[in-house]
Amino acid sequence: MNTVEEAVLTVDASPERVRGLLLDPLALPGWNPAFHSIDGPPEAAVGHEYRITVRPGLPGHFVYKDIRPDLIVTAWQVPGFSEEGNWLLRRHGAQTIVRHDFTHTGPLAALLSRAYRGVAGLRLERLARTVAAKAAPMG
Numbered sequence: 860m861n862t863v864e865e866a867v868l869t870v871d872a873s874p875e876r877v878r879g880l881l882l883d884p885l886a887l888p889g890w891n892p893a894f895h896s897i898d899g900p901p902e903a904a905v906g907h908e909y910r911i912t913v914r915p916g917l918p919g920h921f922v923y924k925d926i927r928p929d930l931i932v933t934a935w936q937v938p939g940f941s942e943e944g945n946w947l948l949r950r951h952g953a954q955t956i957v958r959h960d961f962t963h964t965g966p967l968a969a970l971l972s973r974a975y976r977g978v979a980g981l982r983l984e985r986l987a988r989t990v991a992a993k994a995a996p997m998g
Contacts (some may be wrong), residue, residue, distance in 0.1 A: 865960035866980035870987040872994065874929070874948045874955045880990050881931050884909050884921065890989040891982060897921060913937055939967030957981050963998050 870877055880886060882903035888894040891923030895916065899909035908920040926932075931946040944961035959979045963972070 863960065864977075864979040866959065866977075866983050867956065867958045868980070868983035868987060869951060870955045870957050870983075871953075871991060872955060872990045873953065874950050874985075876974045876990055876994065877948055877957060877986070878928070878931070880986065880993070882923075882926065884923075886893055886989075887921070890985040892985075895919075911935060911937075937967075940965045940971070941968070949981050957983055957986070959986075 875944070883901070884897055884899060884903055885901050887897050891965075893913050895912040895914050897909050897911045899907060903923050903926060905923050905926055908922050911919050911921045913919060917937040917940075919935060919940075921933065921935040924932040924934050924943070929948050931948075931996070932943070934941070934943045935945070941964045942961050944959065947958040949956045949958075960980060963974055963975065
């Protein structure tokens, strides 16, 4: 079974800032609550498998499949569940229009399909909040 989810959000940040957060693999658990932990080099590298643990403790791996200035393709997998996701970035003045979509496959994905309704939008909202928090002056 394939579960497809997508959402679009205008983020109050440049594409470079949004891209920077998406390409910070070790920061993923900070804004994507599906990830409990991720281990690997801090630089994003196409094809490198990062070890992950997802809630509720399932081990797996995460990979960047493609990295372009306007598109980042990621994939992660745990037993019975696979996700491939796209992050499309388009400059809109000083902001970025981000389109996020993902496809799930596997028997666990079929069981969790209802739980993932609306998740693309939630991810975008968390991404936007995290980018804004990183840009906020410390004080």
